[in-house]
Amino acid sequence: MVTSEQQLLSVSLPSTILMTDVIKEFNTSFADFVSMKEYINFLSIQDPAYTTNPGFQQLDSISVWSRTGRIVFTANKYMELVQAYKPDLYVALCDGDTNINSSAKRVSKAVLRSKTLLEQCLNIHLHSDTLKSKGILGSVEGGYNLETREESIDYLKDKPLAGFVIDGLHNNGPSVQNISTEQIKQVVQHTINLLPTDKIRVSMGCWNPVTVLDLVELGVDVFDSSYPYIITEQSQALTFMCNHDICQNDQYRISVAEERYKDDFSPICKKCNCLACQNHTRAYLHHLHHTKEMLGLVLLMIHNTHHYLQFFIAIRDSIKNGTFNQLQKKIRLKYISVNSEFPPLQQSNCISVK
Known part of the structure; x- marks a missing residue:
């Protein structure tokens, strides 16, 4: 009813987690289960349309909220779900729970936790026959601290990843549409300048169209469609x-x-x-x-x-x-x-x- 052109099908954990047991039982992929196998599947951790509850991340796990409440994901639990869903592209488990007000200590923990989780996810990815033709993306964390972002990129840039998510700039939800380019420009530009040019760069969140155009100008390749949902x-x-x-x-x-x-x-x-x-x-x-x-x-x-x-x-x-x-x-x-x-x-x- 919307378009006849192929688009990326964005799938988030909070909105689909309750389907997991049925998908496993039928031994099918998420795309087959929802009869949309002609689309490239992209699995994200948080739903960009809804504000992420802050402060629930732990040393080796990430929390997401479904309709039934909080669900804690370790790397092993998450990768078990990924192997059941079989997405074409997916984001490695990460801690993106930072914003412009986050302290240096908080963003440093986000980078450390994300490194640990990516290492565990990547190890399972590389040894999985199910995922050998799938792409895994790493999240660049570090809030608005440029040095911490450099640390995150230095760790990620030589890994066998399909691309990168520029993460940790906000906590998702409707408020993202009010973030102006001037607030994020220095961080995004610095980040993109350090990333490999031959891999995709993703920015999640309901950015308003003016900010989207500015992010395109800076070098972001892929966006999600939470903005029209928020407006609706x-x-x-x-x-x-x-x-x-x-x-x-x-x-x-x-x-x-x-x-x-x-x-x-x-x-x-x-x-x-x-x-x-x-x-x-x-x-x-x-x-x-x-x-x-x-x-x-x-x-x-x-x-x-x-x-x-x-x-x-x-x-x-x-x-x-x-x-x-x-x-x-x-x-x-x-x-x-x-x-x-x-x-x-x-x-x-x-x-x-x-």
Whole structure:
């Protein structure tokens, strides 16, 4: 209902952990179990759409929260699950429980713990026939401390990894969309400059589109789609890619809860070809919201995911065409009209994007 193009299927432990026993019993992969084997599976540890509970990491284990509560993973327990899921790409167990306020002692422990866990995961990975064709990613930790990040990279860069996750900048959840590039730029740029150029670089979290463009410019290759989910949960529809002359959408998103959409029988975006915009109106979405019908969130999620995927198509096309800076300026202007915290546009060249 969203796209016919292949995308990475992002799978997180908290949202799928309760399926583990059934997957093992049927002796199948996660992709086969959910009938999505045509997609490349990417397994992450935490769900970037939800705030990670801080302070529960231990010397040799990581905590995640499912619907049934806290679950503690050692490297052995985690790799047992990985071998059951058989993802194409997965993140080695790590301690990413740091942010801009974390102390030097805390980020140092995160790096040490992540080293220990990666060593254990990698050892099992290299000796597993099930995982010999799969890719394992290492997480670069260290919070906002550049020296500690260097220590983490020095350990990771020569390991047989498929790529790296630039981790430890936040604790996931909706608040990540409010983090500006200026806050993270020095750390991300320093990190990427030290990483091998022939391996993928991933950044998880619901970054707003302006920050996504800046991270692409810095060299990040892969992002997740938690941002459209967060916007959907707020009963809002993304419009930052809309053409103002056609849609009169001068903001980056609209709230279907607002009274002004009660009698608005136009789609969210007149040029959007998603299922929601092709078949339904703002007035109908407004009605669904106020009657608390689940269909309202379903339609918003279809639109927002489609809109976000179109954003990345535009990014890739602009890189090929040499028009990335124009796209960056266009999106920034849409956001800056209602968000004064975004800094002025800085002109430079983009280097890569997934």
